[in-house]
Amino acid sequence: MQVKVFANLREICGGVTVEVKPNGERVIDVLDTMIEMFPDLHDEIFTEDKTLKPFVHVYVNGRNIVHGEGLFSVVKETDQFALFPPVAGG
Template sequence: MQVKVRAFAMLRDILPAEHDAEVPGGSTVGGLLDHLSARYPGLGEALFTPEGVVRDYVNILKNGRNIHFSGGLATPLDDGDTVALFPPAAGG
């Protein structure tokens, strides 16, 4: 199945700003991120602590909803979903 991945801020230096990822049926957000981390060096370190936990300052949205409220990394994916990755941003 295909999932659209959107990256923001400094993550655009690691992976394309927007692209389609092919993942097996029944995949989860965690599985997608593992797949992307294997394909794009540096992504795993940007998203996860050494223990494999999503960093506190990283927001991951599935179809506009934070996965924190829908199962975390175990959130299931469906064909056509959009997953957005938001790292910390600063400015003023």
């Protein structure tokens, strides 16, 4: 599955997209695999209790997972998966 990453996550992941082969079919499985690949990603996207940090957004096919089943939303290999870190500015 191709995962698009944005902002500082591109530096951590070494590019705009990451090829991920998750051990499962849920959003959390994709993110867990990404953390195995890039351990520094954990502190950027998760709190200590393994929930997404505020303002971290995951979109599957253009839809924020908060409007579905959150981290337990089911994804397919062909889905468009995008991961956005918190972004500050003004």
